[in-house]
Amino acid sequence: MKIRVVSSKEEISTLSPNEEIVHFAFRPSNTDLFSLFMKCPQVKAIHIPNSYRRTMSNSAIMYLKMQDIELLEGDVWGHRKDINEYSEISQRVYDKLSECRQSGMQEEDIIEKLVRETGLGRDFVSFFIKNT
Structure with a gap:
């Protein structure tokens, strides 16, 4: 299982439409999330640090539930984005x-x-x- 690590808003436009799990290494806004959904229609889960989860809007959380996209809390410890854009299990x-x-x-x-x-x-x- 691969997790695509996204470090900035600008990277969203470079994602493959086939991405299924995306980790945001920055605090995503509603606009960032909707940009991701438009770019990657097959996304199954969004993975974000615990502290960012607490600041997500209720509308974004409700949209994720309606689209059956899981919101996962956690970090990708020890991952070096400069070496590989994916973190793998x-x-x-x-x-x-x-x-x-x-x-x-x-x-x-x-x-x-x-x-x-x-x-x-x-x-x-x-x-x-x-x-x-």
Whole structure:
């Protein structure tokens, strides 16, 4: 699973229309979000830092719900945008998920374990499990 990291408003226009998960490394305005939706109609999730989530407008949050686009809180720790514009989920996380499923763990227990062991945010882990 790839997460496209967007560092500025200007980058939105350079995105591929096929992007499915986008991380905003800046505080997006409603205009920025709507520009993203127009550019990337297949987007399934917006990933933003926790502090930015608290300042999002209710209209933007309602629009995301209406469009069935998930709003995920968290950071992409250790990612260097100058090296790669995508942050990727490592194979180790896929292996851990598979291992947990094979052992018959409940979804909530899997979420707790992956959050604890990978450092990924709870929202993102839930989204990852549903889409894998």
